Amino acid sequence: MALPIASIPVLTGEVAQRFEAEAQAHYEWYLNRSEEEKKAHAEIMEKKFAELHEMMAKAHWGNE
Secondary structure, three states: OOOOOOOOOOOOHHHHHHHHHHHHHHHHHHHOOOHHHHHHHHHHHHHHHHHHHHHHHHOOOOOO
């Protein structure tokens, strides 16, 4: 038996405009961030990927 298709929420009006403006502002910040911010972000990502790999190894999932 088929399952009903869930409705997909859609942003409209002022909420959609605010979301788009915030997304654009964040994208511009990302493109223009300082070298210190880039380095800090890279360090955070490295740490988080190490945690992910450790978790996957414990679950015996992925390359070991």
